[in-house]
Amino acid sequence: MEKVLVTRRISENALELIRNEGYELSVYSESRDLTPMELIKMCEGHAALLSVGPNKIDEHFLNSCKHLKGIALMSVGYDKVDVNAAIKQGMPISNTPDVLSEATADVAFLLMLSVARKAFYMHKTIERGEWGFFEPMKNLGQELYGKTLGVLGLGRIGLELAKKAKAAYGMEIVYHNRSKNQNAERLLDATYVSFDELLRQSDVLSVHVNLTKETTGMFNLTTFEKMKPNAIFINTARGAIHHEEDLITALQNKIIWGAGLDVTNPEPMDRNSPLLNMENVCVLPHIGSATEETREKMAVMAAQNIIKALKGERMPQVINPEMYQA
Numbered sequence: 001m002e003k004v005l006v007t008r009r010i011s012e013n014a015l016e017l018i019r020n021e022g023y024e025l026s027v028y029s030e031s032r033d034l035t036p037m038e039l040i041k042m043c044e045g046h047a048a049l050l051s052v053g054p055n056k057i058d059e060h061f062l063n064s065c066k067h068l069k070g071i072a073l074m075s076v077g078y079d080k081v082d083v084n085a086a087i088k089q090g091m092p093i094s095n096t097p098d099v100l101s102e103a104t105a106d107v108a109f110l111l112m113l114s115v116a117r118k119a120f121y122m123h124k125t126i127e128r129g130e131w132g133f134f135e136p137m138k139n140l141g142q143e144l145y146g147k148t149l150g151v152l153g154l155g156r157i158g159l160e161l162a163k164k165a166k167a168a169y170g171m172e173i174v175y176h177n178r179s180k181n182q183n184a185e186r187l188l189d190a191t192y193v194s195f196d197e198l199l200r201q202s203d204v205l206s207v208h209v210n211l212t213k214e215t216t217g218m219f220n221l222t223t224f225e226k227m228k229p230n231a232i233f234i235n236t237a238r239g240a241i242h243h244e245e246d247l248i249t250a251l252q253n254k255i256i257w258g259a260g261l262d263v264t265n266p267e268p269m270d271r272n273s274p275l276l277n278m279e280n281v282c283v284l285p286h287i288g289s290a291t292e293e294t295r296e297k298m299a300v301m302a303a304q305n306i307i308k309a310l311k312g313e314r315m316p317q318v319i320n321p322e323m324y325q326a
């Protein structure tokens with residue numbers, strides 16, 4: 001009987017789908033990440049890998065695991081995958097797009113509003129016994145009504161955030177991608193701008209690009225300095241897209257007004273990071289897709305992809321379709 005390695009405990013329904021097709025499962029359930037060597041070793045005797053968490057699917061891994069029929073990621077981001085090496089190797093790899101877009105956009109929206117009203121910091125003042133005398137000029141946040149939301153990466157998640165921001169606050173939408181998103185322009189009257197213009201115009205700038213060589217470190221002191229002093233920076237994409245020390249400097253020197261992060265650089269973040277004590281900063285521990293409904297859909301989608309790979313059929317959410325072309 002062929003075996004599938006699953007690198008974290010996931011929804012029982014998804015595991016059942018795989019068992020029902022007649023495959024055996026090994027589910028790694030320790031609360032620590034596998035080292036690259038451990039992952040390679042564990043893949044021995046398995047026909048497919050359902051990869052959950054930050055496993056590196058690089059050239060070395062792919063060369064060592066040529067026997068796998070396919071790899072299904074339980075995430076939409078595939079920055080840990082060397083796609084070119086996978087194509088060279090003829091290894092199909094899938095991800096889980098769309099099913100997590102709304103949940104992740106919810107977290108971006110939550111951070112945007114929480115930063116604007118200093119919500120996390122205000123909560124801490126109660127815990128510290130500092131809810132005292134009412135002062136009308138203290139604890140003031142910003143309103144979002146009619147402001148401009150800039151989206152870097154108006155794809156699936158960026159579009160969901162833009163819809164919410166437009167519906168809730170009538171925000172103007174400007175965006176920057178490598179190519180225009182005509183659908184978003186039609187739906188939301190969104191305006192395509194250059195990256196520099198996005199920095200200049202945004203009251204809230206939310207990052208939704210994939211992490212690639214091009215986008216690594218895209219937000220640094222030079223870019224923060226081009227933003228408005230009242231700007232709120234939101235990153236729910238990947239921590240390495242911003243330079244965290246530069247972000248701290250930009251906030252401490254009031255170059256920008258606030259920041260909301262669901263992703264940090266590194267992860268987990270240092271619990272002594274100055275970001276955690278700043279009034280206009282809200283940080284979450286990478287929970288973008290963490291709802292019962294979404295994690296269930298992601299697990300089922302990954303299971304459906306792995307079953308297809310085991311049967312030698314096309315994975316529906318393949319990220320390297322080139323390898324199916326004759």
Ligand code: NAP
Binds near residue numbers: 158
């Ligand atoms: P998507 O639909 O592919 O959207 C990405 C957008 O970024 C596209 O519009 C793309 O447009 C644009 N883009 C890519 N590279 C760019 C560049 N160099 N310059 C400018 N724009 C660029 O992806 P998605 O499903 O929305 O997911 C986006 C990312 O969110 C994922 O890669 C993942 O890292 C992150 N994510 C995080 C969480 C979380 O838990 N916090 C959950 C899910 C996803 P063009 O191709 O036209 O440039």
